[in-house]
Amino acid sequence: MRYSVGLIVTMIQMFAVGAAYAQMTPEDIEALRRRGEKEGWTFEVGENWATRNSSARLCGSILPENWEENARFKTPPPLAQPLRGAFDWRDWGGVTEIRNQNPCGSCWAFAAVGALECNIAIKDGSYVDLSEQWLVSCNDDGWGCDGGWFAHDYHMDEEDLCGDHGAVHEGSFPYVAWDAPCNCPYTHRYWISDWAYVFPPTVDAIKSAILHYGPVDVTIHAGYDAFKAYNGGLFNACEDGDTDHQVVLVGWNDAGGGHWILRNSWGDDWGAGGYMLIPYGCSEVADVAAFIEYPYSFKGVWVDFNHDMAGLGTFLSPFNTLTLAAAFVNPGGKVRIKAGSSTETLTIAKAMTLQAVGGTVRIGG
Numbered sequence: 001m002r003y004s005v006g007l008i009v010t011m012i013q014m015f016a017v018g019a020a021y022a023q024m025t026p027e028d029i030e031a032l033r034r035r036g037e038k039e040g041w042t043f044e045v046g047e048n049w050a051t052r053n054s055s056a057r058l059c060g061s062i063l064p065e066n067w068e069e070n071a072r073f074k075t076p077p078p079l080a081q082p083l084r085g086a087f088d089w090r091d092w093g094g095v096t097e098i099r100n101q102n103p104c105g106s107c108w109a110f111a112a113v114g115a116l117e118c119n120i121a122i123k124d125g126s127y128v129d130l131s132e133q134w135l136v137s138c139n140d141d142g143w144g145c146d147g148g149w150f151a152h153d154y155h156m157d158e159e160d161l162c163g164d165h166g167a168v169h170e171g172s173f174p175y176v177a178w179d180a181p182c183n184c185p186y187t188h189r190y191w192i193s194d195w196a197y198v199f200p201p202t203v204d205a206i207k208s209a210i211l212h213y214g215p216v217d218v219t220i221h222a223g224y225d226a227f228k229a230y231n232g233g234l235f236n237a238c239e240d241g242d243t244d245h246q247v248v249l250v251g252w253n254d255a256g257g258g259h260w261i262l263r264n265s266w267g268d269d270w271g272a273g274g275y276m277l278i279p280y281g282c283s284e285v286a287d288v289a290a291f292i293e294y295p296y297s298f299k300g301v302w303v304d305f306n307h308d309m310a311g312l313g314t315f316l317s318p319f320n321t322l323t324l325a326a327a328f329v330n331p332g333g334k335v336r337i338k339a340g341s342s343t344e345t346l347t348i349a350k351a352m353t354l355q356a357v358g359g360t361v362r363i364g365g
Helices: 005-021 026-039 107-124 132-138 203-213 322-328
Strands: 042-045 086-088 188-190 194-198 216-220 230-234 245-253 259-263 275-279 289-293 300-303 333-342 352-363
Touching: 026 042, 086 203, 107 132, 107 216, 107 245, 107 289, 107 300, 194 203, 203 216, 203 245, 203 289, 230 275, 300 322, 322 333, 322 352
Parallel strands: 300 333, 333 352
Antiparallel strands: 042 230, 086 245, 194 289, 216 245, 216 289, 245 259, 259 275
16 A cells, blocks of 8 residues: 555654643653653652643643734832742632633633632632633634633723623633633623733743732743643743743742742642642743733722831732721721731721731730
């Protein structure tokens, strides 16, 4: 039987692609362990949701041609004090539960929704579950399970297929992990006031964005076996390559050369409960980074008794007394109090939730 040269080449390419995108076997994972021992990896590898699925639909960040031309770039404002050596929004109640994109290249939608959900937690004090499927199915850019890009415009003023904009609750359009029909209209509940790419995307600028604006949406090169099989520890199997995935950075730690705290969308059995510690610059992490601006509404306010000024009630500029917090928080809102003590007495005349964050709080006496 004879084959043309072109057909033989095509068949070889198909087998090569199939091998690259195949699920990982126990033998593959054992080979990674041996490689890690030889190369001095500082993290664990093992079976998880990602290793049981093809890489073809784990990653879906597609760099648009000439994307910078109409992009908004912004330098985060400088901090009044030097940057902290370590910070993690998980310690301050600023994250929601880890999500799972399933075998669909919708990481771009999960990163956009993740950044917004975290902002709502930080600024409103409430935890919401918003619809990634609405972005996958109803965007007007042709994005879907085969990939997309930063989608924050749809949470601001970019119209969906029915001419609406703003985030939709998960219950209104539950995630199905395929390019389902949009079937809009939907009720829209949350909007951002602005968003921008971090410029320049340096480590310090991204840190400042995380503190000022909450967790940020970033690109990364992730479609390779060591990344997929990550099961905890400091990831150091860095690999150069085109960015192909989008995740959210929720914090950092400068110890030992410094690393980001990365929030993925591959379920909570990947990594350390869905999170990864990854060195600055490793695998092109945060080569492109974007933050969102979610409007402050006094649904959730912050108090720090050790703050030397009255503040604005935000995380970085908290009230310094409960009296101020109680006066400004919306009825039914949440007052989060950083660890400390106050001798003030307070009569509360409206419904609100008081929550100690980051340690013990003592009031009165």
